[in-house]
Amino acid sequence: MKSVINFCKKLLNSTNDKVAHDFSQGPIVIPRDQHPVSRQLISNNALKVLYRLNKGGFDAYLVGGGVRDILLGLAPKDFDIVTNATPEQIKGLFRNCRLIGRRFRLAHIVFGREVIEVATFRGHHDDNSGNNQKISKQSDQGMLLRDNIYGTIDEDAERRDFTINALYYSTKDFNVYDFAGGVHDIEQGVIRLIGDPETRYREDPVRMLRAIRFATKLDMTISEETHAPIKPLASLLSNIPAARMFEEFLKLFVSGKAVANYHMLREYDLFEHFFPSVERALCANDNFSLDESEQIAQFILQALENTDIRIANEQRVTPAFLFAAILWFPLQKRIASIKAASDILPQDAFFQAYHELMSEQQQSVAIPKRFQLVIKDIWILQERFEKREPKRAYKTLEHPKFRAGYDFLLLRAEFADDSVKELAKWWTDFQDAPQATQSQMLKTTGRSAKPRRKMRRKRRPNSKSTSES
Incomplete structure (x- = not known):
C-alpha cells in the first residue's frame, strides 16, 4: 500500500x-x-x-x-x-x-x-x-x-x-x-x-450507503461536504425498493466489514431503514428497557463480528443467520406480548409473532423466501434444543439446519442466563459423543420422557360367546 x-x-x-x-x-x-x-x-x-x-x-x-x-x-x-x-x-x-x-x-x-x-x-x-x-x-x-x-x-x-x-x-x-x-x-x-452532494443523494439515495461502504472497505474518510447532508436526507432511503435494499444489505454486512458498517449506519441514522423494529429496540422504544437495548446492541455486534471473522477465514456465511440474530429480540418481545394478551399455545404465539415481524420487515428489506425459511428453522430449533427426550434429541440432531441453529444457540449463550449456557454445553458435548455416551446423557438430563402407559383395549363382546352364555 x-x-x-x-x-x-x-x-x-x-x-x-x-x-x-x-x-x-x-x-x-x-x-x-x-x-x-x-x-x-x-x-x-x-x-x-x-x-x-x-x-x-x-x-x-x-x-x-x-x-x-x-x-x-x-x-x-x-x-x-x-x-x-x-x-x-x-x-x-x-x-x-x-x-x-x-x-x-x-x-x-x-x-x-x-x-x-x-x-x-x-x-x-x-x-x-x-x-x-x-x-x-x-x-x-x-x-x-x-x-x-x-x-x-x-x-x-x-x-x-x-x-x-x-x-x-x-x-x-x-x-x-x-x-x-x-x-x-x-x-x-x-x-x-x-x-452537489444533496442533488446527487436525491438522484439516488443509495449513494449514502455507497459512501459508507467505500469508506470502510478502502479505509478512507468521507469528506465533510459529502457526509454533511446524509443525516438530513436519510429518510430518502424509504423510497428505495425493498429488493434493492436487500442487495445493499449483502454488500454492507456480508463483505467482511459488517461491524464498521453497522457503526456508521447508526451514526448517520441509516440503520433504521434496514431494520425499523430493531432500531426502535436499540433506542429503548417499544417497551424495551435501557438494559435490554444494551444487550441487543452487544448481541448484534457479536453476530456481526463473528461474520467478519468467518469471511476473513474464507468460511461460508449465510445472510439468514445475520437476519435471525438481528431480529431475535424483537421476535421475543412480540411473542411475550401475544402471550400476555391472549390464552394461546407457545407454538401458535411463535408463528403469529414470526408472520407479523417478517411482514413488517419485508417492507424495508425484501428477504428472499429461501432465506426466510432458514431464519424460521434457526428460531424453531432454539425451542427444540430444550426438548432432550431421546427421540426428540436425535431428531433435532438430524435436522438439516442443525449446525446453523446450534451456532445461534452458542451466540445466545454468550449473553443469556446459566440455563442457556448449560444447554449450549450439553449440545456441544452431545453431538460429538459416542452413542453409548449420548444414551447416558439423555438418561441423566432429568428430562427423559415418562414411559407411556399402554391403554388396554376393551374387548368387544363376542356375539358367539354371548349367544352361548
Whole structure:
C-alpha cells in the first residue's frame, strides 16, 4: 500500500498537483509509465470485451472500481466497462450478451460464472428539446426513476458518483484518464462526491450507503461536504425498493466489514431503514428497557463480528443467520406480548409473532423466501434444543439446519442466563459423543420422557360367546 501511495504522490508532483475538479479543463492523462494499471491485473474476459468493442469501431474503457483498486494495490473483484456503443450495438457484437435494467439499460456479457457489465456513456438531463422525456424521469424528490440518456465520456465522468470512481483505463493507448481528481483523493484517503452532494443523494439515495461502504472497505474518510447532508436526507432511503435494499444489505454486512458498517449506519441514522423494529429496540422504544437495548446492541455486534471473522477465514456465511440474530429480540418481545394478551399455545404465539415481524420487515428489506425459511428453522430449533427426550434429541440432531441453529444457540449463550449456557454445553458435548455416551446423557438430563402407559383395549363382546352364555 505504501508503494502505491508513494506512486500517487509522485504522480501528483509530476502534474503540478493539479486536480481536475473543473471538468471543462478535461481529464488528467496519466501515461503507461506513470501508473501501475496493467493488463496482467485485468480479467481476461474483460480484456476480450474491451478488444472486441475497439475492433468494432467503438471506444471502450475499464472504469471505476477496477482501476481504483489497482491504484490502491488491491485485487479488483469487478471489471466494469463503459463504451459509446448503445446496448443494442453491444448485443450485436456478443452472442453471450443479455440486456438488463429499466432505470438504466445495461449489457451483461456472460462468461460462465463471470459476468462483465458494460454500460453506455451516460449523458446529462438538461436537454431542453423534449427528446429525453421518454428516456429520463425523476420523482418529486429528485430521484432518478429512468435514466437512459447517452452521452460522451466527459459527460459520463460527471455522472459518476465519487471522484475515485471517475477513473478510466484504455487498452488502446494504456493511459489512465482522471476526470475528477480521483488520484488525488486516493492519495488523501478521501471519499468525495462529484457535484452537489444533496442533488446527487436525491438522484439516488443509495449513494449514502455507497459512501459508507467505500469508506470502510478502502479505509478512507468521507469528506465533510459529502457526509454533511446524509443525516438530513436519510429518510430518502424509504423510497428505495425493498429488493434493492436487500442487495445493499449483502454488500454492507456480508463483505467482511459488517461491524464498521453497522457503526456508521447508526451514526448517520441509516440503520433504521434496514431494520425499523430493531432500531426502535436499540433506542429503548417499544417497551424495551435501557438494559435490554444494551444487550441487543452487544448481541448484534457479536453476530456481526463473528461474520467478519468467518469471511476473513474464507468460511461460508449465510445472510439468514445475520437476519435471525438481528431480529431475535424483537421476535421475543412480540411473542411475550401475544402471550400476555391472549390464552394461546407457545407454538401458535411463535408463528403469529414470526408472520407479523417478517411482514413488517419485508417492507424495508425484501428477504428472499429461501432465506426466510432458514431464519424460521434457526428460531424453531432454539425451542427444540430444550426438548432432550431421546427421540426428540436425535431428531433435532438430524435436522438439516442443525449446525446453523446450534451456532445461534452458542451466540445466545454468550449473553443469556446459566440455563442457556448449560444447554449450549450439553449440545456441544452431545453431538460429538459416542452413542453409548449420548444414551447416558439423555438418561441423566432429568428430562427423559415418562414411559407411556399402554391403554388396554376393551374387548368387544363376542356375539358367539354371548349367544352361548
